[in-house]
Amino acid sequence: MLQKITIASVYESLEHVMDPEIPVLSVIDLGMITGVELEEGGVHVKMIPTFAACPAVSYIQQQIKTVLEQELDIAVTVTVDKQAHWQSNRMTAAAKEKLQNFGIAPPQLLAGEMHAEILLAVPCPHCGSKETYLRSPFGSTLCRAIHFCKSCGQVFEQFKPLE
Structure with a gap:
């Protein structure tokens, strides 16, 4: 059937x-x-x-x-779909949690224009510290940036916020 x-x-x-x-x-x-x-x-x-x-x-x-x-x-x-463009705000809350658990910092929720400062002080997905800095705005893929955590010493990627 x-x-x-x-x-x-x-x-x-x-x-x-x-x-x-x-x-x-x-x-x-x-x-x-x-x-x-x-x-x-x-x-x-x-x-x-x-x-x-x-x-x-x-x-x-x-x-x-x-x-x-x-x-x-x-x-x-x-x-x-040529009529729509993707924004990081389209990601579900579950997606952001899955990213965090996978070791990639999720993008912050954007309200308004994207500013370069949003890539700074990204919480570490490994230890949660905000004592991090941007090492490179270019990660392993176009949608990621590379950060370093001063607290736990881990290098990690962030899924870039995009509006």
């Missing part, structure tokens, strides 16, 4: 599509999904990358397609 596909079931399956660079976060956690439309014979998912030049966009699109087709047994189309 075929299961009835609903928008809720699509979103539930999207929880299983993990970010290739931070595998504890799903595309839902990151707020990358901007729309799901049920169409005759399939589903259309609209997504946005976390950064415009993200090299993983096509990989994530393919993962969405593969996971949904396997779990829901339905044809899937995935497109990049």
Whole structure:
């Protein structure tokens, strides 16, 4: 018997599509999904990358397609939504907690314009100290910066806030 596909079931399956660079976060956690439309014979998912030049966009699109087709047994189309842009405020509270537990400082909530000072004094995800400093605004990926904690001596990354 075929299961009835609903928008809720699509979103539930999207929880299983993990970010290739931070595998504890799903595309839902990151707020990358901007729309799901049920169409005759399939589903259309609209997504946005976390950064415009993200090299993983096509990989994530393919993962969405593969996971949904396997779990829901339905044809899937995935497109990049050109009408929306990603902001770090789209991340769920659960995503920020998962980042912290993974050893990456989550982005601060932005209210207004982004200022360079927001990259300073980022709490350490290892010990919680605010005695940290920015070592480099460029991390292992476009969406991260590198910090050092004076209290515990750990180098850590921060997921950059973006508005």
